[in-house]
Structures are given as C-alpha cells and as structure tokens.
Amino acid sequence: MAQQTRPSALVDLRSDTVTKPTPEMRDAMRDAEVGDDVMGEDPTVQQLEAMAAERMGMEAGLFVASGTMANQVCVCTHTRRGQEMIIEENAHILHFEAGTIAAFAGVQPKPLPSVRGAMDPADVEAAIRPDNEHFPRTGLITVENTHNMEGGAAVPKENMAAVIDVGRRRGIPVHIDGARIFNAAIALGVSPGELVAGASSVAFCFSKGLGCPIGSVITGSREFIAEARRVRKMFGGGMRQAGVIAAPAIVALESMVDRLGQDHEHARILADALAELPGVTLDPADVQTNIIIFEFERDDMDAQQLVAGMRERGVLINPRPRIQPREAERIRVVTHSDVSREDIDHAVAAFRAVLAL
Ligand SMILES: Cc1ncc(COP(=O)(O)O)c(C=O)c1O
Known part of the structure; x- marks a missing residue:
C-alpha cells in the first residue's frame, strides 16, 4: 500500500484521525x-x-x-x-x-x-x-x-x-x-x-x-x-x-482491521526510544496499542517547546490536555495507517535530536 511505505514530508503523530482515505x-x-x-x-x-x-x-x-x-x-x-x-x-x-x-x-x-x-x-x-x-x-x-x-x-x-x-x-x-x-x-x-x-x-x-x-x-x-x-x-x-x-x-x-497490530508495533518502537530520553517518564510496557502518553518535565524545556522542536524536524505531536487538577504535563503520540516504519525511525531521530542533553 503506497501509504505504508512513503517517507512523509510531515510525520503526523497528533492523532489516528488524520489519515487520508486509501x-x-x-x-x-x-x-x-x-x-x-x-x-x-x-x-x-x-x-x-x-x-x-x-x-x-x-x-x-x-x-x-x-x-x-x-x-x-x-x-x-x-x-x-x-x-x-x-x-x-x-x-x-x-x-x-x-x-x-x-x-x-x-x-x-x-x-x-x-x-x-x-x-x-x-x-x-x-x-x-x-x-x-x-x-x-x-x-x-x-x-x-x-x-x-x-x-x-x-x-x-x-x-x-x-x-x-x-x-x-x-x-x-x-x-x-x-x-x-x-x-x-x-x-x-x-x-x-x-x-x-x-x-x-x-x-x-x-x-x-x-x-x-x-x-x-x-x-x-x-x-x-x-x-x-x-x-x-x-x-x-x-x-x-x-x-x-x-x-x-x-x-x-x-x-484495515488486521493491520492494526502494525500500528501497535510502531508505538512500541517509539515508546522504547522515548523512555530512554531525559525529561520523559514512560513505562513502555504500558503501551499496548497505538497511543503513547508520557509525562514531560524538564527545567530547560516545556511541552510547547518540545512540540515546536519536533515540528521543525517535520514531526507533529500534541500536548495531552490537562483533565484533572494539578496533573503533570503530558504529551500524546498516536500511530496509524499513514505512518510507515521509515516515519517512525524519523520520529525517533527527531525526539533524540530535540531532547538530547
Ligand atoms: C474513546 C473515544 N470515544 C469517542 C471519541 C469521539 O469520536 P469523534 O471525534 O468521531 O466524535 C473519541 C475521539 O477521539 C475517542 O477517543
């Protein structure tokens, strides 16, 4: 499927609602x-x-x-x-x-x-x-x-x-x-x-x-x-x-049902990489499907700056809105059918570049 293999201009990990019809x-x-x-x-x-x-x-x-x-x-x-x-x-x-x-x-x-x-x-x-x-x-x-x-x-x-x-x-x-x-x-x-x-x-x-x-x-x-x-x-x-x-x-x-496992696999690859990065609190074992939510806390960067840094590198992500009082800042990353394995590798490299100490 063309959508599975193309390296995207923008890797859109904001939601699984962003897919285009096949x-x-x-x-x-x-x-x-x-x-x-x-x-x-x-x-x-x-x-x-x-x-x-x-x-x-x-x-x-x-x-x-x-x-x-x-x-x-x-x-x-x-x-x-x-x-x-x-x-x-x-x-x-x-x-x-x-x-x-x-x-x-x-x-x-x-x-x-x-x-x-x-x-x-x-x-x-x-x-x-x-x-x-x-x-x-x-x-x-x-x-x-x-x-x-x-x-x-x-x-x-x-x-x-x-x-x-x-x-x-x-x-x-x-x-x-x-x-x-x-x-x-x-x-x-x-x-x-x-x-x-x-x-x-x-x-x-x-x-x-x-x-x-x-x-x-x-x-x-x-x-x-x-x-x-x-x-x-x-x-x-x-x-x-x-x-x-x-x-x-x-x-x-x-x-499109049987291929969902691929999105889960992509999310696990991302989660394993994210869990290693400074400021990210995430247990990769918690990532069971296509959504990753991680806590983000750093003295030198807030969630908005992380989102902006990723956008500069061609990767779109979103903060997860606060829904309970005094919650930590969180980021939500979602995989879907318009994200290829190459896109995941690109996103991992972008996270590493933005969050490197
Ligand atoms: C669990 C859950 N239920 C319902 C909805 C609502 O779907 P829609 O955006 O199509 O109204 C969403 C959307 O993200 C959702 O995540």
Whole structure:
C-alpha cells in the first residue's frame, strides 16, 4: 500500500484521525450503490450496519456521523433526564464531548477511578444508587475500550465481563465506548464480540485506526437500535445517500482491521526510544496499542517547546490536555495507517535530536 511505505514530508503523530482515505476507499465511494437512508433505502449503509453488528455479536447496527454522536445517541437512548451514569473518571464522554450528557441527555456523571481504564466491578456495584427519593437513579454504566486518556490501554476482557455482569444483575444497561475496540481486541488477542459480550450497546469508529474519512456505528439489540434511530433523527443525524461514506467503512472492516497490530508495533518502537530520553517518564510496557502518553518535565524545556522542536524536524505531536487538577504535563503520540516504519525511525531521530542533553 503506497501509504505504508512513503517517507512523509510531515510525520503526523497528533492523532489516528488524520489519515487520508486509501485508493480502495476512494474507489468504493465512487462506485457505492446508494438510496435514501432515512427511508431505509441505502443498500450500502444497510450492508455496513449488518457487518458491524455481526462483528460485535449484536443484532443490529446504526451508522452515525461521529464517535461523539454515537456515544451521545446511546446515552440519550438508554437514559432519562435526571438520571446518573457511572463512568470512568478520565473518559472521553466525560471530558471531550462538550458537556453533551448534561446538555442533551440531561444526566449527571458518577465518575469512578480506574486502573488504566478498568474500573473495579465492586466500585461500580457500590456506585449504583439505592432507591431513595433524594438520589438520582442510576441509568447507565459506561466503559471505554481502548481508553484514550490512559494511553490507549486495553481494558481486559475479564474486567469488561465483570462490569457488564454488574449491569445485568442490577438491571442497568452497559454502554461500551469502543471508538478503538478493534485495537483493544487485537492487543488482548480476543475477538471484539468476545470482549463486549453481554453489553447493551457498543459504539466504534471508522475514522480512527481504520482510516476512514468519516463515520461511526452503534450496535445493539434490534429494539435498542430502532429507538436509537429515532434519537439520531432528533440529533439531525438522519443521512440520505450515505452509502458514499458507508462504502469506505466496508473497505475498512474488510482490510484495515488486521493491520492494526502494525500500528501497535510502531508505538512500541517509539515508546522504547522515548523512555530512554531525559525529561520523559514512560513505562513502555504500558503501551499496548497505538497511543503513547508520557509525562514531560524538564527545567530547560516545556511541552510547547518540545512540540515546536519536533515540528521543525517535520514531526507533529500534541500536548495531552490537562483533565484533572494539578496533573503533570503530558504529551500524546498516536500511530496509524499513514505512518510507515521509515516515519517512525524519523520520529525517533527527531525526539533524540530535540531532547538530547
Ligand atoms: C474513546 C473515544 N470515544 C469517542 C471519541 C469521539 O469520536 P469523534 O471525534 O468521531 O466524535 C473519541 C475521539 O477521539 C475517542 O477517543
């Protein structure tokens, strides 16, 4: 694949959302059979939704514009206003979705600590509100896998199963923000279906590691998806000839999943090199997938200067925004399908040059 081998003018490690569609995706977009999807007439969207559901072991799927829309449609569909949702304290839904759980769903968060995204199932159970008119009702439990702000940590299958079991026993739906669920499954050596077994809904993204220009999908029971479809319409997310954007997602499911291990390998090479450099605090063993987050502290340089120095050498990286008070400064580096092995070598050399004592 041309994108795998070219030495880039700029090596863009800011996010796995920066990828450009592959030639196969462009062809698929051009050739897609389409219809009005709000009228249920787009065969390409329907094919994608069925494929996505099958991969997650769910009955049905719903194509949406973004990961944020996927999560928020799910939160709105599962909950009622005034309820509380149990959520890991550094979760994307809590910090990076513009306050939508409050603004649209009208629910409040009950944030819980975790070990790299894995909440203690006993904490989850204890956080469920007893029946008391003073308390909000617990309407939802969410799990993020992989966990973005925890450096792409893959939440283990046993932990997922235990949290999902709490929800099932207590009659509370469990939503999985699986924006990068295939990265998690590959890192853990399980199928995505096994990883999310028993969950009420799973959202995942095509426009991250899978390399698509747009799109996410929600999967769940037929009944849940029928209701989510209404909620998507309320969000203005009903799309017409959406087959043109569903088509590259089909290409991605068929050809971009198995290659994710290569992004993980690239991240490990970067992590091993970074861990040796002065000012960087990083345990390479924590890098399980395609995201590296490291603490950066030096007397002679701050994170912005590191970012600027890397840019001068043709490598784009970003500081990871602070989401908790008094957190150390952190940098986030992400590998993806538009980053070749040569690009990784170039990035390692650039980090060494900028951070050399
Ligand atoms: C874990 C997680 N969930 C959801 C999203 C939202 O996706 P989008 O940017 O497509 O709205 C992201 C985006 O980075 C994410 O990392």
